[in-house]
Amino acid sequence: MKPPPSSAPMGTVGSAAAAALAALEAKHGRFVRRLRLGATLAAIAAFYAVCFSLAHVDPARLVTGLPKLAGWLVQAWPPRVDELPLIIQRTAETVAMAAVGTTAAALLALPAALFASRNLTPLPALYYPVRWFLNMLRGIDSFVFALLFVAAVGLGPFAGVLGIAFHTWGSAAKLFADHLENADLAAYDAVRTTGAGRFTSIAYAVLPDVLPVFASTALFWLEFNIRASTVLGVVGAGGIGQELKNSMDLLDFNRLFTIIAVILVVVTTLDQISGWLRRKLV
Amino acid sequence: MNLFTQPAPGRTAQRAPPLCVSGVDKRLHGVHVLRDVSLSVGSGEFVALLGASGAGKTTLLRCVAGLDSIDSGTIEVAGVPVAALRRRARRQVAVIFQRFNLVQRLSALDNVLAGRLGHVRTWRGITRRFERADRLLALESLERVGLLDYAVRRVDTLSGGQQQRVAIARALAQQPDLIVADEPVASLDPGSGGEILALLRRCCGEQGVAVLCSLHQVGWAQQFADRVVGLAQGATVIDVPASAFDDRHAQRLYARTAGKEPSTEQT
Numbered sequence: 282m283k284p285p286p287s288s289a290p291m292g293t294v295g296s297a298a299a300a301a302l303a304a305l306e307a308k309h310g311r312f313v314r315r316l317r318l319g320a321t322l323a324a325i326a327a328f329y330a331v332c333f334s335l336a337h338v339d340p341a342r343l344v345t346g347l348p349k350l351a352g353w354l355v356q357a358w359p360p361r362v363d364e365l366p367l368i369i370q371r372t373a374e375t376v377a378m379a380a381v382g383t384t385a386a387a388l389l390a391l392p393a394a395l396f397a398s399r400n401l402t403p404l405p406a407l408y409y410p411v412r413w414f415l416n417m418l419r420g421i422d423s424f425v426f427a428l429l430f431v432a433a434v435g436l437g438p439f440a441g442v443l444g445i446a447f448h449t450w451g452s453a454a455k456l457f458a459d460h461l462e463n464a465d466l467a468a469y470d471a472v473r474t475t476g477a478g479r480f481t482s483i484a485y486a487v488l489p490d491v492l493p494v495f496a497s498t499a500l501f502w503l504e505f506n507i508r509a510s511t512v513l514g515v516v517g518a519g520g521i522g523q524e525l526k527n528s529m530d531l532l533d534f535n536r537l538f539t540i541i542a543v544i545l546v547v548v549t550t551l552d553q554i555s556g557w558l559r560r561k562l563v
Numbered sequence: 564m565n566l567f568t569q570p571a572p573g574r575t576a577q578r579a580p581p582l583c584v585s586g587v588d589k590r591l592h593g594v595h596v597l598r599d600v601s602l603s604v605g606s607g608e609f610v611a612l613l614g615a616s617g618a619g620k621t622t623l624l625r626c627v628a629g630l631d632s633i634d635s636g637t638i639e640v641a642g643v644p645v646a647a648l649r650r651r652a653r654r655q656v657a658v659i660f661q662r663f664n665l666v667q668r669l670s671a672l673d674n675v676l677a678g679r680l681g682h683v684r685t686w687r688g689i690t691r692r693f694e695r696a697d698r699l700l701a702l703e704s705l706e707r708v709g710l711l712d713y714a715v716r717r718v719d720t721l722s723g724g725q726q727q728r729v730a731i732a733r734a735l736a737q738q739p740d741l742i743v744a745d746e747p748v749a750s751l752d753p754g755s756g757g758e759i760l761a762l763l764r765r766c767c768g769e770q771g772v773a774v775l776c777s778l779h780q781v782g783w784a785q786q787f788a789d790r791v792v793g794l795a796q797g798a799t800v801i802d803v804p805a806s807a808f809d810d811r812h813a814q815r816l817y818a819r820t821a822g823k824e825p826s827t828e829q830t
Contacts, residue, residue, distance in 0.1 A: 467660065468664050471658065471665070472666075473653070474629070474630070475653070475678050475737050476655075476737075477677070477680035477681060477688055478650060478685060480685075481689050482680075485677055486677070489668045490667060
């Protein structure tokens, strides 16, 4: 490469740099910069003004509502523990829904991720269709899926399992595929030259490297789904959410208090365990 | 029992050379990277491939290994065109890479066993459940490269030189006709580089495996190779016994084209 013709001799190196700085400063004057800042701030303010009105944000109602909430909290003491066995059973149901749904989703996500990763897919023609399909699954929340499945397979936790499985399938497969696309394929290329087939090579050279990340991703989704599935009962898809809704409908705040306490304890404990496992994996 | 000395069924003494390249041309992105390249490697022969950066060494090796296709000419491994070596037949050509290309989270033994994938049933490969004979062969390969004690160590805990030894063991376990090595010592320090080349030469000599190995260092080519093939601008310009390779040949390969890239290296 030839140096630019106008390159300065050693003694005057600083002056060219100073001129360059001056040129940069002259490019955007102070006035233009202030105008731009003002326009940006106005746009942000307008955006929030529209959002506040659309969301009916009304601080006055919060002010009148808060004492009501405080009153219920006072009424809720002491919590009702006579139904604790039922509440614990329903909570276990919720955790079971999340566990079965997430596991099914993770297993379905493995082959889906393979087809959705540009570098490894055996059928490049299916790359975009598979990605679209996964995006669609991801775009529909488990809550919405559960609503549909309650209508299809009836009330109960199985509808919740299906709801969780379908949404998590799309979400986990996308993350798996991103990991696969970032994987270093040097070892894969080498294993291909030993005469191994495509799937053998993936199982031998790629899976060992990505499996810990996959397991960590699956655990993350398990945590997320345990939290998410506490509300699935509201649409009739089983678990503790059902009891939560019943108590609220009957304004039975002592029972409600117990349920929320149990949910908090279980979710926090499982989050901790899962987080600890994930740290061990990666 | 030494599995290395067992002749594989169907292999006879009189057959085509392990590698025969003739009249190969290849263009890549409009650039003529290989021009009428011809060379051959005999059984048990160690051929060093020399040439300046961009001379086409890596492209030629990738074509020989079946990782790239050629536009015209022929590349035959033991008399069979490389393009016809599909799937399992690819095991006839083992490849050693500059960056080792091992599965980092697997043990040295599992990495060497990958060399058996072209020989064993698919389910055994996928589940990594190899037969005793394959495991013994893999351990023997590790013993040959001096890493038997490291068999169960994960390869990401090994040094660069040790990792390249594992890669050589993998190539040996593959029981190929030809080993293709693309700058196998370029990412190693000079000490382990020399050891690796000595090892490659010894192991392949013992098993009668042909080696085509690209190198940057003329000295090592003279020290370890039987023959030196030189590439310049995609064409074979030198093909001499290693003992006959001299400074004149080196000049021919590495002298910069006048006026193209003026530099102080031209002395």
